[in-house]
Amino acid sequence: MPTYDLIVIGAGPGGYVCAIRAAQLGLKVACVEGRETLGGTCLNVGCIPSKALLHASHMLHETHENFAKMGLMDAHVNVDWTRMQAYKAETVSTNTKGIEFLFKKNKIDWIKGWAEIEGPGKVKVGDTTYETKNIVIASGSEPSSLKGVTVDNAGGIVVDSTGALALPGIPKSMVVIGAGVIGLELGSVYARLGAEVTVVEFLDVITPGMDGEVQKQFQRILAKQGLKFVMGAAVSGVTVENGTAKVAYTLRKDNSEHVIEAATVLVATGRRPYVAGLGLDKAGVALTDRGFVQVDNHWQTSVPGIYAIGDAVPGPMLAHKAEDEGMAVAEVIAGKHGHVNYNVIPGVIYTTPEVASVGLTEEAAKETNRKIKVSKFPFMGNARAKALFQAEGFVKMIADAETDRVLGCHIIGPNAGEMIHEVCVAMEFGASAQDIALTCHAHPTCSEAVREAALALGDGAIHV
Ligand SMILES: Cc1cc2nc3c(=O)[nH]c(=O)nc-3n(C[C@H](O)[C@H](O)[C@H](O)COP(=O)(O)OP(=O)(O)OC[C@H]3O[C@@H](n4cnc5c(N)ncnc54)[C@H](O)[C@@H]3O)c2cc1C
Numbered sequence: 001m002p003t004y005d006l007i008v009i010g011a012g013p014g015g016y017v018c019a020i021r022a023a024q025l026g027l028k029v030a031c032v033e034g035r036e037t038l039g040g041t042c043l044n045v046g047c048i049p050s051k052a053l054l055h056a057s058h059m060l061h062e063t064h065e066n067f068a069k070m071g072l073m074d075a076h077v078n079v080d081w082t083r084m085q086a087y088k089a090e091t092v093s094t095n096t097k098g099i100e101f102l103f104k105k106n107k108i109d110w111i112k113g114w115a116e117i118e119g120p121g122k123v124k125v126g127d128t129t130y131e132t133k134n135i136v137i138a139s140g141s142e143p144s145s146l147k148g149v150t151v152d153n154a155g156g157i158v159v160d161s162t163g164a165l166a167l168p169g170i171p172k173s174m175v176v177i178g179a180g181v182i183g184l185e186l187g188s189v190y191a192r193l194g195a196e197v198t199v200v201e202f203l204d205v206i207t208p209g210m211d212g213e214v215q216k217q218f219q220r221i222l223a224k225q226g227l228k229f230v231m232g233a234a235v236s237g238v239t240v241e242n243g244t245a246k247v248a249y250t251l252r253k254d255n256s257e258h259v260i261e262a263a264t265v266l267v268a269t270g271r272r273p274y275v276a277g278l279g280l281d282k283a284g285v286a287l288t289d290r291g292f293v294q295v296d297n298h299w300q301t302s303v304p305g306i307y308a309i310g311d312a313v314p315g316p317m318l319a320h321k322a323e324d325e326g327m328a329v330a331e332v333i334a335g336k337h338g339h340v341n342y343n344v345i346p347g348v349i350y351t352t353p354e355v356a357s358v359g360l361t362e363e364a365a366k367e368t369n370r371k372i373k374v375s376k377f378p379f380m381g382n383a384r385a386k387a388l389f390q391a392e393g394f395v396k397m398i399a400d401a402e403t404d405r406v407l408g409c410h411i412i413g414p415n416a417g418e419m420i421h422e423v424c425v426a427m428e429f430g431a432s433a434q435d436i437a438l439t440c441h442a443h444p445t446c447s448e449a450v451r452e453a454a455l456a457l458g459d460g461a462i463h464v
Contacts, residue, residue, distance in 0.1 A: 004030050004132040006333055007123045009115045009278065012040020014310025014322030015138030016099050021330035023106035030109040030132070032125055038099040038110065039092075041140050041311070042319040045162045048095055050185055052088040053165065054350050057192035061225075061352065066389050079193060081170055088165070116279040120305045124279075134305050134333050137285075137293055138326065139278060141271040141311035146177065148237030148248075149267055157245050157264055158238055161186060164266045171195050171263035175247045177235050179206035181349050183268030184222065188351045190264075191226050198228040198260060200235055200249055207349065211361040211410040213376070213396060218355055218412055221392055225352075230260070238265050273312045288314060298338070299329040307333070321345050344427045348417035353390045356420035359408030359427055362398055371401035375433075375456035377449050379413045381463035384444040390414040395453040397423075397433060404432035404457070414446050422450055433457035 005027035008015045016038060019031040037044060063075040103110050113125040117137075123130045143160035145151070153163030164186045172195060176187040179201035191197040199206070205215045206222075206229070219229060233249040236257075240246075245265045250257050273292045280287065286294045286302035293308035295301055301308050307329050310322030324345075328338030349355040365372045378394045379385035385393075393412030400407055409423040426436050436454035441447050452461040 004028050004109075004130065006030075006134045006136065006330075007032060007111075007115075007130060007132040008136045008138055009117075009123065010040060010138035010140055010310070010312075011035075011038040011099065011110070012138060012140045012310060012322060013042045013319040014140070014312075014326045015040065015136065016102070016326070017323040018136050018138060018309060018326030018330045019108045020102055020106050021327045022333060023108050025330060025334040025336070027330075027334060029106075030111050030130065031103065032111040032113065032115040032123065034112075034114040037093075037096040038103065039096040040138075042322075043092060043095045043099070045165060047319050049088045049092050049165045050161075050182070050189075051350055052091040053084070053189045054185060056084050056087060057189045058352050061192045069389065079170065085166065114277055116277060117283040117285070117306065118279065119283055120303055134307065136299075136326075136329055136333075137275070137278065137280075137301070137306065137308040137312055138310045138322070139274050139312050140322075141317055142274045143267065144270045144272045146235065146267055146269050149177070149235070149265075150238075151267055155240075157240050157243065158267065159264065160267050164190075164264075164268075167264060173262040174198070174264045174266060175200055175245070175260055175262040176266045176268055177238075177247070178268040178270065179203075179229070179231075180268060180270060181207065181347075183266060184227075185350055186266060186268065187227055188222070188225070195264075196228075197226070198230060198262070200230045200233045200247065200260070202232070202234055202252075204232050206231075207355070209361075210347075210355070210357060211396060211408075212363055213394075214355060214357065214410045214412050217393060218349075218351075221353065221412070222351070230258075233258075238267075271311065271317055275312060290314075298332050299325060315342065316345055316347065318345065318347065341428065344424050346417075346420045346424055348420065350417060353393050353413050354416035355393075355410075355412045356416035357408070357410040358420055358424050359406070360398060361408060361410065362396070365398050365407050372398055372407065373401045373457055374398050375453050375461070377452040377456055377461050377464065379446070379449055381452065381461070382413075382444075382446060382449045384446050385414050385449065387444075388414045388446075395419075395449045397450075397453040397457055399433040399457050404434055406431055406433055406436065406454075409450070409453070411450070413449065419447050419450055422447060 008031040011033035067075045176183040232252040299307045309325035331338035346358040379391040385391040396410040398408040433454040441451045
């Protein structure tokens with residue numbers, strides 16, 4: 001039985017990246033994964049399959065909404081759901097196999113099965129106990145449950161995100177409970193595919209935590225695309241009768257009770273850390289009051305030699321946050337200085353248009369009690385966005401009024417998820433808005449709108 005330097009539990013973006021970096025740094029590494037395939041939630045039932053369906057349904061939307069405007073006439077596109085599911089599955093499997101290849105290349109042992117920590121340096125999988133100098137818990141998360149709602153993914157009527165990615169067919173109507181990122185992405189998919197989609201949200205705003213102006217404009221755009229919103233509504237239960245779901249909710253403003261029917265209900269009320277079966281109690285690994293694995297700023301748990309990263313620990317539940325922590329903790333274990341800058345973690349919603357943000361929102365920046373300046377450049381002033389029929393959004397930039405240092409940026413517009421990275425790099429370098437404004441941006445690109453927003457924080461944008 002080999003003794004490892006590191007056993008990683010979970011092969012999601014946190015775990016597999018950690019394993020690869022640790023192997024690159026010369027450690028003898030194994031990674032335990034309970035699923036049949038590598039890649040975790042992200043590759044199997046999260047980021048990748050959802051983006052495949054978003055891409056396919058966006059293409060359909062283009063043929064319906066924009067082809068004729070461009071002189072591309074009579075595009076009659078029929079949806080073959082089985083084929084679309086196959087495309088999604090192929091996209092997933094090329095990616096999960098890619099991780100398998102990287103494990104082999106980096107000589108990482110893939111231990112198949114569910115891991116239990118028996119104590120520091122001891123990981124049990126099946127009947128075998130493996131010895132290791134260090135353990136990284138990267139066990140990820142699972143969908144949160146909602147009181148009064150029983151999810152049955154196999155039934156295809158009341159589903160969570162995993163079920164919604166593999167519905168037996170395109171439903172005529174869908175209620176999405178929760179206006180967060182996952183609910184809005186998957187709601188958009190089915191709205192574009194022809195379902196009547198109603199989003200029921202407890203709060204009065206969508207995508208909690210995002211910049212207020214972005215929230216409002218985003219909701220307006222989604223409503224124009226056909227999504228209906230019931231805001232300030234507390235769902236009390238979901239029942240299924242004769243193959244139809246009934247969602248009961250109470251409007252918080254007047255306590256009135258309502259019921260809405262749908263062929264499918266997607267419960268998208270968030271995710272919670274997944275630590276079941278790991279034996280954390282026995283191993284003495286402490287959890288936070290919200291059930292996350294408690295870590296210090298080097299990702300070490302309450303037990304020396306046992307670390308934790310990704311969705312299982314506090315912080316934004318994002319694949320790239322997990323990856324960054326995976327790399328950083330591998331470096332810490334290898335005796336280097338792993339670091340994650342939590343102030344510069346972008347967040348992206350892959351709807352059309354995309355929504356992307358990094359750093360402080362205007363609301364959060366004001367709370368810091370410093371003087372700030374805020375600019376907003378509309379994509380109506382950007383030639384490329386107009387050609388793409390996606391000029392309804394804007395780039396909003398927030399900088400320190402005294403130093404001009406960029407504090408945050410919020411984009412709602414075409415390719416926002418790609419564009420945000422120039423601001424991430426700028427923020428990592430402590431750049432001023434003027435640094436971005438003085439940087440030549442190629443024309444015609446949507447990125448010019450980022451420069452214009454930076455110009456607007458100085459002597460003024462050009463195209464407004
Ligand atoms: C529908 C959907 C869409 C998403 N889209 C995006 C997106 O576009 N961008 C983004 O950044 N994030 C997205 N996310 C979130 C993203 O998937 C997660 O933040 C990310 O996967 C977290 O990575 P992780 O490595 O911490 O955990 P996970 O990816 O959850 O991986 C954990 C792995 O550990 C395994 N495991 C758990 N316990 C054990 C055990 N005891 N033994 C062995 N194996 C174990 C699990 O089987 C799992 O494979 C999305 C999520 C969903 C559900």
